[in-house]
Amino acid sequence: xxxTDFRRPRTPVSPCTKRGYCVKRGRIEDxxxxxxxxxxxRHISEGKENVKNKRILTGxxxxxxxxxxxxxxxxxxxxxxxxxxxxxxxxxxxxxxxKMVDRIPLSPRLDTLEGKTIYLVxxxxxxxxxxxxxxxxxxxxFAQNIPSAKIVxxxxxxxxxxxxxxLWKEIAKNGNAALVGISG
Amino acid sequence: xxxxxxxxxxxxxxNYARGYDFEYTNGMPIRYVGFPFPVAGQPRSVAHSxxxxxxxxVTGKPMMQAIVxxxxxxxxxxxxxxxxPPEARPEPRLLKADTxxxxxxxxKDMDWTDYxxxxxxxxxxxxxxLKGTSRKPDEVVKVINWPGGxxxxxxxxxxxxxxxxxxxxxxxxxxxxxxxxVPFGNSTSSMANMILVNGPVRNELKMNYGLxxxxxxxxxxxxxxxxxxxLSKTAGNLxxxxxxxxxxxxxxxxxxxxxxxxxxxxxxxxxPTHVLKGFKPADSIxxxxxxxSYISSVGEVQLHxxxxxxxxxxxxxxxxxxxxxxMTPEVAGILKDAQGFxxxxxxxxxxxxxxxxxxxxxxxxxxxxxxxxxxxxxGLEPFASQRKQDPETMMKPLQAGQVxxxxxxxxxxxxxxxxxxxxxxxxxxxxx
Numbered sequence: 001x002x003x004t005d006f007r008r009p010r011t012p013v014s015p016c017t018k019r020g021y022c023v024k025r026g027r028i029e030d031x032x033x034x035x036x037x038x039x040x041x042r043h044i045s046e047g048k049e050n051v052k053n054k055r056i057l058t059g060x061x062x063x064x065x066x067x068x069x070x071x072x073x074x075x076x077x078x079x080x081x082x083x084x085x086x087x088x089x090x091x092x093x094x095x096x097x098x099k100m101v102d103r104i105p106l107s108p109r110l111d112t113l114e115g116k117t118i119y120l121v122x123x124x125x126x127x128x129x130x131x132x133x134x135x136x137x138x139x140x141x142f143a144q145n146i147p148s149a150k151i152v153x154x155x156x157x158x159x160x161x162x163x164x165x166x167l168w169k170e171i172a173k174n175g176n177a178a179l180v181g182i183s184g
Numbered sequence: 185x186x187x188x189x190x191x192x193x194x195x196x197x198x199n200y201a202r203g204y205d206f207e208y209t210n211g212m213p214i215r216y217v218g219f220p221f222p223v224a225g226q227p228r229s230v231a232h233s234x235x236x237x238x239x240x241x242v243t244g245k246p247m248m249q250a251i252v253x254x255x256x257x258x259x260x261x262x263x264x265x266x267x268x269p270p271e272a273r274p275e276p277r278l279l280k281a282d283t284x285x286x287x288x289x290x291x292k293d294m295d296w297t298d299y300x301x302x303x304x305x306x307x308x309x310x311x312x313x314l315k316g317t318s319r320k321p322d323e324v325v326k327v328i329n330w331p332g333g334x335x336x337x338x339x340x341x342x343x344x345x346x347x348x349x350x351x352x353x354x355x356x357x358x359x360x361x362x363x364x365x366v367p368f369g370n371s372t373s374s375m376a377n378m379i380l381v382n383g384p385v386r387n388e389l390k391m392n393y394g395l396x397x398x399x400x401x402x403x404x405x406x407x408x409x410x411x412x413x414x415l416s417k418t419a420g421n422l423x424x425x426x427x428x429x430x431x432x433x434x435x436x437x438x439x440x441x442x443x444x445x446x447x448x449x450x451x452x453x454x455x456p457t458h459v460l461k462g463f464k465p466a467d468s469i470x471x472x473x474x475x476x477s478y479i480s481s482v483g484e485v486q487l488h489x490x491x492x493x494x495x496x497x498x499x500x501x502x503x504x505x506x507x508x509x510x511m512t513p514e515v516a517g518i519l520k521d522a523q524g525f526x527x528x529x530x531x532x533x534x535x536x537x538x539x540x541x542x543x544x545x546x547x548x549x550x551x552x553x554x555x556x557x558x559x560x561x562x563g564l565e566p567f568a569s570q571r572k573q574d575p576e577t578m579m580k581p582l583q584a585g586q587v588x589x590x591x592x593x594x595x596x597x598x599x600x601x602x603x604x605x606x607x608x609x610x611x612x613x614x615x616x
Contacts (some may be wrong), residue, residue: 098333100269126224127553184194
């Protein structure tokens with residue numbers, strides 16, 4: 001009984017392996033079993049037909065793929081990385097120029113805070129306890145570290161967005177420095 | 185004041201104050217100290233630590249050293265500059281030509297979109313959009329000063345965003361009317377907007393005011409709401425971390441609750457919102473409201489608990505700065521026929537008289553405290569008296585004129601309570 005020797009190298013020796021089908025009648029070596037095989041006219045005819053069908057199928061597949069690509073169903077160029085090719089488009093800019101405002105210099109600074117009157121102005125952001133409690137702690141720090149400085153804590157009138165000219169006038173008259181806050 | 189003055193801000197906004205606000209709003213290079221965030225709602229021990237133990241987030245110095253330095257260190261040359269500012273970065277009308285994919289990416293990189301794909305605003309598309317109005321392309325609709333920059337928003341700039349949002353020329357007058365309220369609500373809390381449309385334009389444009397009115401089921405509701413968002417980012421210059429600092433933001437900012445009122449289904453005697461504000465029924469009006477809260481009734485009305493009672497219960501959680509109740513015609517019908525509210529105003533009055541919350545809860549809201557506490561402390565009424573009451577005392581936070589009733593949707597007995605304050609409204613036909 002013949003058995004297949006799978007250790008044997010399967011070197012293609014038949015003309016069938018070059019074109020995908022046999023072109024000559026006669027005995028060839030079976031590429032799978034390694035044994036002899038007889039090729040007839042029917043084998044040659046069927047082989048030609050099979051290869052032809054495969055080529056048609058491959059052609060149809062490629063045509064569909066190309067059509068899909070043109071239809072936009074293929075992967076988008078953006079998915080292939082920046083700089084993808086394509087027609088150049090000109091579009092309008094949605095942004096609007098922002099104008100900067102005139103510059104106003106700061107007031108000169110003090111040489112020392114010793115003996116000065118300093119206003120801490122609460123704009124009430126976050127409620128009546130938020131900045132106010134921080135300002136009381138600042139007042140405490142001054143009492144310990146620069147006791148000659150006078151700390152005045154004030155709440156600005158109205159909502160945080162509203163001006164308070166009376167308070168600014170008072171500070172300009174009586175104060176040497178101010179801190180305004182705390183927004184957040 | 186002509187004395188050395190420094191600003192104090194939380195770490196969340198101090199860079200905005202020192203950068204954008206300086207360049208585009210006040211022009212003065214104010215020396216800021218930055219406190220750790222948050223400042224509000226903290227026990228005294230935290231306030232103590234901020235002053236005695238923590239560092240200024242701007243300079244990295246111990247807080248009090250930074251404060252003393254800001255008052256005493258001599259001015260730098262930059263701090264002495266006065267007069268004209270540097271030239272602003274020019275914004276050419278056209279962008280450099282590029283591929284569609286690169287332009288889509290550019291618009292995202294510039295934060296000009298809501299990060300959904302946009303329609304690129306080619307000259308042809310914008311020209312077509314401009315045919316939706318008789319206004320000239322260079323006409324200034326509004327100069328936007330907040331956030332600062334005095335940006336002149338022209339009809340053409342609005343058309344650009346209308347194209348980007350996917351709108352059609354027929355939608356353009358409505359979008360122009362909406363654009364007068366740009367940008368959308370911007371605060372460190374979750375502020376948002378509501379766009380409400382009344383009058384014939386609803387049917388002319390086939391807006392949805394029926395089934396699923398608040399959902400993504402209508403082209404016009406969708407693109408008009410989206411255009412408002414895109415305008416807020418382009419013309420409004422709202423960019424996260426640069427000019428907007430909301431802790432949570434709001435999902436409503438994607439579409440801005442763009443709805444129309446179901447006027448055809450109003451119970452007899454109930455007038456449309458725009459008519460209650462003094463417009464004629466035949467006027468097409470868009471109203472933009474601002475608020476934070478948006479609460480669904482979840483289930484349908486029950487016989488044993490009248491709808492106005494449950495609406496009242498839900499409204500207790502609102503801040504008390506205003507309210508808009510959006511209900512289906514079916515709820516409105518029950519309120520009219522079974523509960524005897526013959527007009528919207530009757531219902532608004534009843535709700536104002538019956539919505540109560542504790543004084544502690546009212547003042548416990550940070551927006552209320554920030555807005556009104558200083559006035560209470562100055563003795564201004566009714567805030568002064570309210571704030572003196574025991575925290576467990578019940579109070580009525582709303583007045584009848586602050587409670588708006590909108591009828592929209594169909595097919596279920598559900599409703600939303602919101603704290604959206606509704607403005608007066610803008611005529612759409614003025615923008616045709």
